[in-house]
Structure formats: structure tokens, C-alpha cells
Amino acid sequence: MKNKKSNIVCIIQARLNSKRLPEKVLMDIDGKTCIERVIERIKKSKLIDEIWLATSYLNIDRRLKKICDFKKIHYFQGSVSNVLSRFYKISKITNPSYIVRITADCPLIDWRIIDEMIKEIKIKKYDYFSNTIERTFPDGLDVEIFSAVTLKKTYYNAKHPFLKEHVTPYMHGKVSKSIRVGSFNVHQFLYKKDYSSYRITLDRKEDLLLIREIYSQLNDFCSWKEVVKLMQKKPYLKKINNHIKLNEGSRIDMRSIKKNKSFKKSNFLFRKAIKIIPTASQTFSKSYLQWPLNVSPLFLKRGKGCYIVDVDDNKYIDYLLALMPIIIGYANKEVDQAVYRQARQGNILSLSHPKEIELSEKLIKMIPYAEMVKFSKNGSDVLSAAVRLARASTNRDLIAVSGYHGWHDWYIGSTTRNLGIPKAVSKLTKKFIFNDLNSLEEVLGKNAEKFAAIVLEPDTFDKPDITFLKEVRKICDKYGIVLIFDEIICGFRTKLGGAAKKYKIWPDLGCFGKAMANGYPLAALVGKKKLMKKLGDVFISGTFAGELLSIEACLKTIEILERENVIEKLEKLGGFLKEELNKQLKQQNLLDEIVFEGNNWWPRLNIKKTKIDKNIYSSLFRQELISSGLFLGASLNLCLSHNNENIKRDTIRRFKLAIDSFNYIKSSKNPKKYLKGNMIESVFKVR
Numbered sequence: 001m002k003n004k005k006s007n008i009v010c011i012i013q014a015r016l017n018s019k020r021l022p023e024k025v026l027m028d029i030d031g032k033t034c035i036e037r038v039i040e041r042i043k044k045s046k047l048i049d050e051i052w053l054a055t056s057y058l059n060i061d062r063r064l065k066k067i068c069d070f071k072k073i074h075y076f077q078g079s080v081s082n083v084l085s086r087f088y089k090i091s092k093i094t095n096p097s098y099i100v101r102i103t104a105d106c107p108l109i110d111w112r113i114i115d116e117m118i119k120e121i122k123i124k125k126y127d128y129f130s131n132t133i134e135r136t137f138p139d140g141l142d143v144e145i146f147s148a149v150t151l152k153k154t155y156y157n158a159k160h161p162f163l164k165e166h167v168t169p170y171m172h173g174k175v176s177k178s179i180r181v182g183s184f185n186v187h188q189f190l191y192k193k194d195y196s197s198y199r200i201t202l203d204r205k206e207d208l209l210l211i212r213e214i215y216s217q218l219n220d221f222c223s224w225k226e227v228v229k230l231m232q233k234k235p236y237l238k239k240i241n242n243h244i245k246l247n248e249g250s251r252i253d254m255r256s257i258k259k260n261k262s263f264k265k266s267n268f269l270f271r272k273a274i275k276i277i278p279t280a281s282q283t284f285s286k287s288y289l290q291w292p293l294n295v296s297p298l299f300l301k302r303g304k305g306c307y308i309v310d311v312d313d314n315k316y317i318d319y320l321l322a323l324m325p326i327i328i329g330y331a332n333k334e335v336d337q338a339v340y341r342q343a344r345q346g347n348i349l350s351l352s353h354p355k356e357i358e359l360s361e362k363l364i365k366m367i368p369y370a371e372m373v374k375f376s377k378n379g380s381d382v383l384s385a386a387v388r389l390a391r392a393s394t395n396r397d398l399i400a401v402s403g404y405h406g407w408h409d410w411y412i413g414s415t416t417r418n419l420g421i422p423k424a425v426s427k428l429t430k431k432f433i434f435n436d437l438n439s440l441e442e443v444l445g446k447n448a449e450k451f452a453a454i455v456l457e458p459d460t461f462d463k464p465d466i467t468f469l470k471e472v473r474k475i476c477d478k479y480g481i482v483l484i485f486d487e488i489i490c491g492f493r494t495k496l497g498g499a500a501k502k503y504k505i506w507p508d509l510g511c512f513g514k515a516m517a518n519g520y521p522l523a524a525l526v527g528k529k530k531l532m533k534k535l536g537d538v539f540i541s542g543t544f545a546g547e548l549l550s551i552e553a554c555l556k557t558i559e560i561l562e563r564e565n566v567i568e569k570l571e572k573l574g575g576f577l578k579e580e581l582n583k584q585l586k587q588q589n590l591l592d593e594i595v596f597e598g599n600n601w602w603p604r605l606n607i608k609k610t611k612i613d614k615n616i617y618s619s620l621f622r623q624e625l626i627s628s629g630l631f632l633g634a635s636l637n638l639c640l641s642h643n644n645e646n647i648k649r650d651t652i653r654r655f656k657l658a659i660d661s662f663n664y665i666k667s668s669k670n671p672k673k674y675l676k677g678n679m680i681e682s683v684f685k686v687r
């Protein structure tokens with residue numbers, strides 16, 4: 001430790017009346033008290049000029065003075081509840097540039113981290129810098145550094161008692177929304193790997209056991225990396241205190257994400273909407289039946305990248321992505337600028353526009369069996385068009401389907417949501433199971449020659465069995481059935497050109513939509529000329545089918561998908577998240593009940609067997625995900641903006657928080673009482 005100008009002052013915050021483990025900082029760790037260990041390790045710093053211990057006026061805390069004298073560090077007593085004022089008063093005495101805040105319950109604190117952080121804050125001149133908000137280091141290595149100016153502003157402006165007690169929330173701002181905080185240049189010190197599941201802080205008896213064990217096996221000044229290595233080598237060590245909830249000792253961290261979210265405005269808007277909009281939503285899967293009141297927000301006000309913000313200002317990492325049309329990210333600048341350029345020329349005109357040819361040519365180049373193209377607005381439209389075309393060209397009525405194909409009569413009549421569809425129509429569509437040839441053969445039976453089309457999603461949650469797809473193609477050829485691939489979801493996610501191109505099995509017609517224009521409404525029917533040219537007689541027509549903003553958006557989206565290798569990146573990302581999130585589930589012994597599985601480009605969240613009622617289980621799970629800031633339904637819907645190191649780390653951390661509290665709730669006597677709203681209504685299962 002240098003001892004010249006007091007440029008960097010380290011303040012160790014300590015007290016003896018800790019509730020969970022009274023007088024913990026005086027507890028013996030291999031021959032020395034915890035606080036001595038902390039002081040000795042901080043003294044190793046090459047960049048700290050002075051060390052102070054800040055405690056309260058309480059008599060009990062006077063006992064710490066002796067240790068400070070013995071260790072030759074400064075001692076300060078101040079307000080019991082306004083800890084912030086202790087810091088400010090020390091800074092008035094010492095007049096430093098930066099203050100390092102350490103708490104006395106970290107006997108394995110590592111000066112190497114402190115020095116690295118000091119170096120960085122001096123260069124980058126952050127107002128506040130810590131490793132405690134976005135956690136990557138083990139719990140117990142907490143370092144916060146802030147400038148004297150930041151401290152002064154905080155001291156004069158932080159009004160709420162919580163801010164005074166906890167010193168730094170006013171600076172980093174991670175507190176409940178009702179508390180006013182400052183506006184500072186805040187930065188996080190992150191390690192390249194996530195070790196936040198390690199706990200080496202002293203808060204409970206079990207922590208003490210672990211720390212004693214570590215000190216008995218390593219030298220007094222071991223580095224944090226040696227500690228982690230030891231714990232990895234000897235997994236029993238981690239088990240000593242593993243059951244203690246992460247960050248239990250530092251509740252502020254929890255608060256940073258797991259805010260008790262208010263849905264006040266959402267609920268208000270819902271009450272208004274339900275009177276004038278059936279189900280208060282335009283889309284079944286976005287309605288309160290799937291996102292119940294008080295469990296979830298119901299109205300969002302904006303999206304950017306992979307984030308969404310609800311009308312109550314809660315922010316989430318979004319893994320729903322508006323049901324998959326977003327593939328690059330919300331409000332993508334490049335796509336939007338292309339759209340604005342077109343908007344200035346008119347978004348729809350009285351005759352066709354050359355851009356329709358340009359995009360058709362692009363799609364024909366990308367999709368091997370596409371010889372002609374017809375646009376529309378929704379997936380349902382182009383599926384209906386394909387079916388009508390198949391019926392017209394075969395002069396047959398029956399259709400065989402597997403998967404979901406939109407809301408129009410010909411398909412939805414075959415599901416349980418078939419109200420209002422004439423029985424005569426429903427009877428014409430027969431369902432078979434994907435990847436199951438027997439089931440298809442059973443459906444076709446002796447009537448194969450009466451079927452106009454077989455419609456299937458060639459790639460969904462589950463990987464297709466290539467032999468199955470080949471057999472389906474053969475059956476279609478044998479009986480003159482039109483093979484229609486519904487590529488609405490997989491078309492722009494498995495490969496540019498669709499799943500047919502990936503697996504080299506060519507349908508007669510293909511339907512594309514969703515992600516093709518990164519959120520702008522566009523769908524396309526493509527296929528062989530001999531069929532498609534019949535659309536001159538088979539009547540398919542829509543006022544908005546040639547709308548130009550979406551066509552522009554699609555051209556730009558394809559350009560970005562090609563340039564950025566988006567599909568490959570998302571496939572990799574899905575595999576990574578699937579593995580990491582399953583690891584978390586395994587750590588919590590939940591893997592038998594919940595698992596991410598299936599294709600990497602679209603990992604499905606499968607809730608398998610549950611001891612409690614499945615609907616309660618799923619609803620509670622969704623509730624905890626949302627309150628941890630993850631908007632996630634039955635699958636991980638991915639876009640390019642998710643493919644970012646911070647987002648990945650944050651997703652894992654939020655997921656960890658969610659399953660931590662979910663596990664606690666579901667193991668309680670009456671889990672249902674923790675459900676803050678209604679249950680999710682189960683969707684009709686089609687895949």
C-alpha cells in the first residue's frame with residue numbers, strides 16, 4: 001500500500017450487530033478474525049492510498065477500534081442508519097478522487113480485482129463502477145468504486161432512507177421505481193465467464209464453514225481464481241452453502257432485476273380494451289388468456305433490439321418476438337430507413353410496382369422450387385391460397401395436415417377451436433402426426449386419390465425425419481397429391497430458402513411469412529409454374545397484397561440475413577442457450593420437470609411431468625420469468641440482437657433468479673397462493 005497522497009481511499013463498512021450471524025466479522029477464520037483477513041488482503045493493493053473502517057456510534061461497534069489500531073488503519077464512527085453519511089464524512093476528511101467501498105463480510109476479497117478496477121476507472125472516468133449489479137464474479141468479491149463528486153451529489157440528493165442505508169443505490173439506480181435516483185455514468189466490471197453461482201461471502205454459519213475450509217486449504221493471500229479452481233476440483237465445497245439463496249445477503253442485487261413489477265397502466269388499459277375489443281387483443285397468443293392480468297403486462301409501448309418495454313415502464317428481454325416476425329431485432333435502423341424511403345414515394349399505388357418483380361426474382365433465386373411468386377399479408381392467406389390452388393388443380397377436396405396453418409376455415413375447422421365452421425368444411429381436413437408415416441398412411445387410407453394436398457411444416461420444434469419427408473414426397477407423386485410446405489416459421493430460420501432447401505426435398509408449393517420482412521406484414525406463396533400459373537383463374541386477390549413498405553423491408557431483411565450470416569448465428573445461439581438454461585434447471589433439480597429441447601434454431605420449453613397441477617405450474621413459472629425480466633413463452637424465439645455477450649449473460653442470470661424463486665414457490669405447501677393472477681389457458685396443441 002502506498003502512503004503518500006490520499007487519492008484513492010478504501011472504506012470498509014462494518015458492524016457487529018448483523019442479524020443472521022451476529023458479530024460475524026469477529027469470527028475466527030484459521031487463526032484470524034474475518035475483519036483482519038479483509039484488512040490484510042486490501043492492504044496488498046498497490047493503488048489504494050488509505051484504508052478506513054466505517055462503523056456506527058453503537059457501543060458494540062467500538063470493539064472494532066482495537067483491531068483498526070492493531071492493523072494501523074483509520075477508524076470512523078458515524079450514523080447507525082445513514083451509512084451514506086459515514087462515507088461522505090470520511091471523504092470530507094480525506095479529500096480523495098475515488099472511494100472504494102468494501103463490506104467487511106468478504107474475507108476473500110481480492111485486491112487484484114480492486115486494482116484492476118481502479119486502473120480502469122481512472123482512465124475511463126466513470127462516476128460509478130462495480131462488479132455487483134451484473135454479476136459474473138462469485139458473491140463475496142464485491143467492489144464498488146465511485147468518484148468523490150458522485151458521493152457528494154448522492155449525499156445531498158438521496159432522500160429515501162433505503163438509499164442512505166445502502167450507500168450506492170442512488171448512484172447505480174437499481175432500485176424500485178418509486179425511489180428517485182441519480183443519473184450517473186455507471187459501468188460494470190465483468191469477467192469473461194460467469195462465476196456468480198459461487199458464494200464466498202460470510203452471512204451464514206454454512207458460509208463460515210466453507211470459508212474456513214478454503215483458508216485451511218489455500219494460502220492466506222490466494223487469488224479468487226484459485227478459490228474457484230479449488231471449489232471446482234472439490235465439488236463438496238460448493239455444496240456446503242449452495243442451498244443458500246444467491247445474493248441473499250445483498251438484497252439490492254435482487255432488487256436490480258426482480259422488481260416487484262407494477263402493471264397498473266396495463267390493467268387499466270385492459271379494463272378499457274375488453275369493453276371494445278374482443279379478448280382485448282388482436283391475436284390469441286398475445287391475449288390475457290396467455291398472459292394473465294397481474295402475472296404479466298398486457299400492453300407494450302416499444303421495442304428495440306431484443307428488448308420490450310411495457311406501458312408501466314418495465315423492461316424485458318423478449319423471447320417471444322411478436323410471435324416470430326422479428327429476426328434481426330425490433331426497430332432495426334437499416335430496415336426502417338428502407339421503409340421510410342419508400343413511404344415518401346407512397347406505400348401503395350393504383351397499379352403494380354417494379355419492386356414486386358425485384359423481390360419475386362430474389363425469392364425465386366433463393367428458393368429452389370420457386371418459379372412464380374404471389375404476395376399477401378398473413379400466413380393464413382397464403383396457406384388458404386395454396387389449398388385452393390391444390391383443390392382447383394386436382395379437382396379433389398380432402399386435405400391432410402400436421403402442424404398449425406392459420407385461422408381460416410379449411411384448417412381451423414379440424415381443431416378444437418372450430419366454432420362457426422360448417423361441419424361439411426371441417427370434415428374435409430384430416431390430421432396426421434409429423435414424422436409418423438403410419439399416421440399419414442392411416443389418414444389417407446383407401447382414399448389417397450381423393451386428397452388434393454398434404455400440408456405440413458417441414459421443420460418445427462422437432463427435427464424432421466428425412467426419410468419421412470422423402471416418403472411423403474413419394475406418396476404425393478404416386479397419388480397426384482399436391483405437396484404444400486408451410487414454411488411460415490421455418491422458412492427464414494432454418495436456411496435462406498427454407499427447410500426444403502436445407503433438406504433438399506421439393507414441395508409443389510411453399511408458404512412463407514413471419515420473419516421475411518423483420519416485422520412488416522408480408523407473406524408469399526411460391527411454387528412450380530405449372531401450378532402457380534393457374535392463379536390466373538383461381539381467384540386470389542387482396543387490396544394490400546402489393547403493399548410496398550413490407551416489400552422494401554423484406555428486400556433489406558434478406559440483405560442483412562445474408563450479410564450477417566444471421567441464420568447460422570441464431571442456430572448456434574439457440575444451442576448455447578438451450579445448454580446453459582438446462583444447466584441451471586439441472587442445478588435446481590428441475591430438469592425432470594422442465595427442459596429446453598428440440599431444434600437449436602427454435603428451442604422449445606417443455607414442461608413435462610409436474611407434481612402440482614400443470615396449469616398452476618406453468619402459470620407460476622411464467623410469472624417468475626416475467627418478474628425476473630424475461631418475456632418467454634413456450635419457446636426461445638431468437639433474433640440477431642439476442643446474439644450479444646451481455647444479453648446472453650443477462651438471460652442466464654435472470655433465468656437463474658426466476659427458477660430460484662419458482663423452485664421455492666412450487667415446493668411450498670400451497671403454491672397456488674403465490675399466483676398473482678389467473679392461470680394461463682392451455683392452447684390447443686397442434687405440434
Ligand SMILES: Cc1ncc(COP(=O)(O)O)c(C=O)c1O
Nearest residue numbers: 378379380404405406486488489
Ligand atoms: C406454421 C404457421 N403457419 C401459418 C401461420 C399463420 O400465419 P398468420 O398468423 O400470419 O396468418 C402460423 C402462425 O403462427 C404458423 O405458425
